[in-house]
Amino acid sequence: MMLTVQNLTAGYGTAQVLHGADLTLDQGRAVAVLGRNGVGKTTFVHALMGLVRPSSGSIRLAGRELSGLDTRRIARLGVRIVPQGRRVFRSLTVAETLEISRSPGEWTVERVYQIFPALAARRRHRGDQLSGGEQEMLAIGRALLGNPRLLLLDEPSEGLAPRLVEELGVVLAGLRATGISVVLVEQNLRLALEVADEVRCMVKGRFVYGAAAGEFAGDGAAIAAYLGVGS
Amino acid sequence: MRFALLALAVALAAGCGGAATQQAADDSVVKVGAIISQTGVYSALGDDMEAAMRLYLDEHGGKLGGKPARLVVADDAGTPETGQQKARQLTLQDQVNVITGLIASPVAVAVAKEAAAQKTPVVIANAGADALGGPGVFRVSYTNYMHGYAAGRYAAESYGKDGAVLMGADYSAGTETLKGFAEGYAKGGGAKPLKQILTPFGKTQNFQPYLSQIPAEAKFLYVFYAGGEAITFAKNFKQFGYDTKLKLLTCQNITDEDVLQAIGADAEGITSVGLYSPALDNPENQAFTAKWKAKTGKNPSAVALQSWDAMSLIDQAAKRGGDLAQALGQVGEIASPRGPFTLDAKHNPVQNWYVREYSGGVNKVIATIAPEAS
Amino acid sequence: MSLLVNAFDGLAFGALLFVLAVGLTLIYGMLDVLNLAHGALYMAGGYIAYLLLGGASVSLGLWAGAALLVAALGVALGGVLSAAILPLRGRGHLDQALLTLGLAILLSEFLLGVVDRGFHTLPPPDGLDGSVLGSYPLYRVAVIAAGLVIGGIVYWIFERTRAGALVRAAVDDPGMLAAIGVNVARVRLSVMLAGCGLATFAGVLGLPLLNLRAGLDSEVLVLALIVIVIGGLASIRGAVVGALLVGQVQTVGVALAPELAAYLLFAVMAAVLLWNPSGMFGRAR
Numbered sequence: 001m002m003l004t005v006q007n008l009t010a011g012y013g014t015a016q017v018l019h020g021a022d023l024t025l026d027q028g029r030a031v032a033v034l035g036r037n038g039v040g041k042t043t044f045v046h047a048l049m050g051l052v053r054p055s056s057g058s059i060r061l062a063g064r065e066l067s068g069l070d071t072r073r074i075a076r077l078g079v080r081i082v083p084q085g086r087r088v089f090r091s092l093t094v095a096e097t098l099e100i101s102r103s104p105g106e107w108t109v110e111r112v113y114q115i116f117p118a119l120a121a122r123r124r125h126r127g128d129q130l131s132g133g134e135q136e137m138l139a140i141g142r143a144l145l146g147n148p149r150l151l152l153l154d155e156p157s158e159g160l161a162p163r164l165v166e167e168l169g170v171v172l173a174g175l176r177a178t179g180i181s182v183v184l185v186e187q188n189l190r191l192a193l194e195v196a197d198e199v200r201c202m203v204k205g206r207f208v209y210g211a212a213a214g215e216f217a218g219d220g221a222a223i224a225a226y227l228g229v230g231s
Numbered sequence: 232m233r234f235a236l237l238a239l240a241v242a243l244a245a246g247c248g249g250a251a252t253q254q255a256a257d258d259s260v261v262k263v264g265a266i267i268s269q270t271g272v273y274s275a276l277g278d279d280m281e282a283a284m285r286l287y288l289d290e291h292g293g294k295l296g297g298k299p300a301r302l303v304v305a306d307d308a309g310t311p312e313t314g315q316q317k318a319r320q321l322t323l324q325d326q327v328n329v330i331t332g333l334i335a336s337p338v339a340v341a342v343a344k345e346a347a348a349q350k351t352p353v354v355i356a357n358a359g360a361d362a363l364g365g366p367g368v369f370r371v372s373y374t375n376y377m378h379g380y381a382a383g384r385y386a387a388e389s390y391g392k393d394g395a396v397l398m399g400a401d402y403s404a405g406t407e408t409l410k411g412f413a414e415g416y417a418k419g420g421g422a423k424p425l426k427q428i429l430t431p432f433g434k435t436q437n438f439q440p441y442l443s444q445i446p447a448e449a450k451f452l453y454v455f456y457a458g459g460e461a462i463t464f465a466k467n468f469k470q471f472g473y474d475t476k477l478k479l480l481t482c483q484n485i486t487d488e489d490v491l492q493a494i495g496a497d498a499e500g501i502t503s504v505g506l507y508s509p510a511l512d513n514p515e516n517q518a519f520t521a522k523w524k525a526k527t528g529k530n531p532s533a534v535a536l537q538s539w540d541a542m543s544l545i546d547q548a549a550k551r552g553g554d555l556a557q558a559l560g561q562v563g564e565i566a567s568p569r570g571p572f573t574l575d576a577k578h579n580p581v582q583n584w585y586v587r588e589y590s591g592g593v594n595k596v597i598a599t600i601a602p603e604a605s
Numbered sequence: 606m607s608l609l610v611n612a613f614d615g616l617a618f619g620a621l622l623f624v625l626a627v628g629l630t631l632i633y634g635m636l637d638v639l640n641l642a643h644g645a646l647y648m649a650g651g652y653i654a655y656l657l658l659g660g661a662s663v664s665l666g667l668w669a670g671a672a673l674l675v676a677a678l679g680v681a682l683g684g685v686l687s688a689a690i691l692p693l694r695g696r697g698h699l700d701q702a703l704l705t706l707g708l709a710i711l712l713s714e715f716l717l718g719v720v721d722r723g724f725h726t727l728p729p730p731d732g733l734d735g736s737v738l739g740s741y742p743l744y745r746v747a748v749i750a751a752g753l754v755i756g757g758i759v760y761w762i763f764e765r766t767r768a769g770a771l772v773r774a775a776v777d778d779p780g781m782l783a784a785i786g787v788n789v790a791r792v793r794l795s796v797m798l799a800g801c802g803l804a805t806f807a808g809v810l811g812l813p814l815l816n817l818r819a820g821l822d823s824e825v826l827v828l829a830l831i832v833i834v835i836g837g838l839a840s841i842r843g844a845v846v847g848a849l850l851v852g853q854v855q856t857v858g859v860a861l862a863p864e865l866a867a868y869l870l871f872a873v874m875a876a877v878l879l880w881n882p883s884g885m886f887g888r889a890r
């Protein structure tokens with residue numbers, strides 16, 4: 001098992017957000033985490049990354065306990081995040097961001113420029129001068145250059161034009177071939193199903209539904225219940 | 232925040248610790264309370280002040296007016312509030328017979344008020360504010376006005392009757408001194424000064440922009456600065472080459488002992504008007520400078536001389552006996568290292584002023600300005 | 606002509622202020638610590654150099670050597686300061702600022718105790734004690750040159766090197782920087798150390814310009830704070846522009862409106878803040 005999360009709780013101050021989340025993920029597989037706004041999806045991936053301290057429960061990465069480690073240690077163990085809202089370094093150029101994100105491994109700056117040619121054209125531009133799509137590419141490139149075993153993506157399609165979401169789907173689907181494990185938080189069902197092998201739905205800080213991606217695609221009632229109408 | 236309050240409380244407690252116990256009045260000793268800046272901006276002057284007072288006592292067998300004397304020193308930290316509080320403590324708890332010291336004028340004003348309320352006489356050893364005074368207040372230093380006035384009279388005589396520019400720090404000592412200068416200069420037949428340049432007090436780190444205000448037709452410059460500003464002014468004046476363009480006359484503070492070392496070579500040749508010079512040729516001064524040098528290795532500063540004389544005045548008054556406040560006004564001529572002086576009706580000194588030129592490590596006396604015949 | 610001299614002189618003070626303020630602004634921007642000990646570090650630099658060189662005029666080499674040694678001591682003091690602040694992380698700005706203020710008082714009183722409470726200066730090193738063009742002090746030209754060199758180096762490191770990118774990233778988003786595996790605490794510590802080293806170095810550089818005395822620490826601290834308020838937090842460009850502006854206000858401004866000299870600096874600061882509350886190059890935080 002690449003990732004095993006058991007009975008994870010976390011929150012902010014006295015407000016508890018995660019109420020015992022469980023999740024397992026095999027190496028090289030992708031799981032989509034779905035759920036309405038405010039159920040705790042971001043808190044969940046932040047807890048995995050150490051950006052939020054879990055208050056109890058365990059997070060094991062290839063058998064190694066992550067819960068309680070700080071963000072840098074977790075990153076060193078091979079976890080990267082593409083956060084919601086991208087959070088690119090606004091005063092760093094594209095080239096600088098990729099440079100400080102580098103680590104030894106298959107992913108190189110050149111390879112990032114290959115899958116995102118738009119970034120190559122903007123390498124001298126600062127983070128805050130990029131379009132939303134370019135920022136998303138930069139955030140993904142930044143994460144890939146860490147050559148992670150586990151990649152966490154938090155609503156990467158948010159705010160992107162449909163054409164860009166499609167491109168993003170191609171890139172993310174392509175990642176599966178590399179053996180990387182992916183947790184993809186998404187509201188865009190099409191993208192989620194295109195990328196993920198499995199689906200987990202979160203309600204009030206707990207996973208209440210799990211299915212293979214194909215199975216979920218046919219389950220209209222579940223889609224309506226966990227994602228809201230029209231998705 | 233709680234930690235901050237705690238720290239503050241500790242600091243306050245440390246500062247106010249050691250409450251003195253009430254002491255009974257004792258006629259067999261003369262108790263002198265000295266309010267001196269031991270901390271704060273004037274602490275360097277405070278060191279000289281205390282040293283001079285202790286030197287006087289040591290040289291006079293620890294006695295004033297024949298009685299054993301005790302010097303109680305209190306730190307005013309340079310602020311009127313602290314000064315007033317210390318004055319109350321000295322009069323009520325320590326029951327001193329007289330208060331002396333007092334470097335900064337605002338402190339002296341607050342202390343004089345408190346002392347008047349407690350009916351304790353005050354001998355001011357430095358503060359120069361013109362308005363400072365009262366029936367129980369005696370001054371052995373000088374008023375700012377007289378300091379400038381003497382220089383003005385001299386300038387009219389030796390620097391020409393026109394082309395004067397005045398410059399000084401914008402606070403009471405500066406403006407009072409410059410006002411005295413302008414009036415002394417006019418009295419000597421000098422024309423109205425071309426310009427008066429005032430600089431923010433205590434904040435000026437660079438006099439170049441102010442020096443550049445001096446009009447081209449200026450013939451000479453009279454300046455008032457003390458302490459750190461005196462150093463910066465003297466250096467800037469020389470560094471920007473003004474010494475080759477313009478004659479300079481200064482107040483005594485610019486070449487006083489507390490700043491000379493820091494000014495260094497740039498002090499060479501500066502002419503100033505002051506009430507004292509270590510180079511004065513009289514027996515009192517020779518004795519005084521020798522003792523001071525033996526103790527500190529330096530020339531005595533104006534503050535050291537004034538503090539010595541403050542003790543000397545108290546000594547003479549105590550010798551007369553009776554009510555000390557009354558006696559202080561009846562001492563008559565005091566033989567001082569600065570030359571003999573008396574106190575006028577307002578208890579301010581009537582004294583010689585000296586034109587001094589700094590050269591070879593000492594302020595040489597080049598002229599004497601005798602008191603105006605009244 | 607005279608205004609030109611004023612303006613040039615403003616550059617000299619601006620250069621000195623920049624060297625002092627750049628560390629303060631980066632430390633505040635990155636560590637979120639308002640280092641009120643920055644003025645005391647400046648003062649420490651001056652007093653240590655004075656103790657080392659004895660107040661006498663010395664050769665340029667010896668002088669530069671002393672300046673470098675003092676900068677190294679500043680780095681060490683920065684280490685002490687960091688260690689002292691560490692337990693207060695997350696305790697809020699006021700607690701940390703108060704702690705640095707307390708340390709500043711300790712440091713400056715210690716220096717005054719070791720030397721004395723009187724006034725001291727150091728003449729410029731041999732060769733820089735003359736004047737140019739008849740009547741402009743050569744040392745001030747040297748201060749401008751030193752400011753340019755240091756400013757250039759700082760700018761280059763900050764904008765053109767990997768280390769600088771890490772520092773900027775730590776200002777932008779420390780959480781994400783940690784999330785790519787970078788030791789943010791170490792980046793912060795380096796900035797603290799470098800900033801403190803620059804502050805003590807500025808103390809040596811300013812020695813022939815500003816007298817050593819009690820109260821020097823708070824005087825320069827206020828100026829540095831005004832520089833970063835004007836320029837904006839955590840911005841090198843802000844520190845440059847703020848320092849140059851303060852320098853010009855105190856020379857050209859004073860020469861043009863001498864009767865307003867005491868208020869000019871605060872008027873300019875207020876004007877900048879009305880125009881942009883985060884300073885000229887600051888970002889809303």
Ligand SMILES: Nc1ncnc2c1ncn2[C@@H]1O[C@H](COP(=O)(O)OP(=O)(O)O)[C@@H](O)[C@H]1O
Nearest residue numbers: 012015017035036037038039040041042043044
């Ligand atoms: N930094 C925070 N401080 C306090 N509450 C937060 C914070 N971030 C999120 N929350 C709250 O936690 C809950 C879950 O938020 P989040 O994990 O962002 O949900 P999702 O990503 O599923 O939309 C929400 O009620 C949100 O308001």
Ligand SMILES: [Mg+2]
Nearest residue numbers: 041042043084
């Ligand atoms: Mg979210």
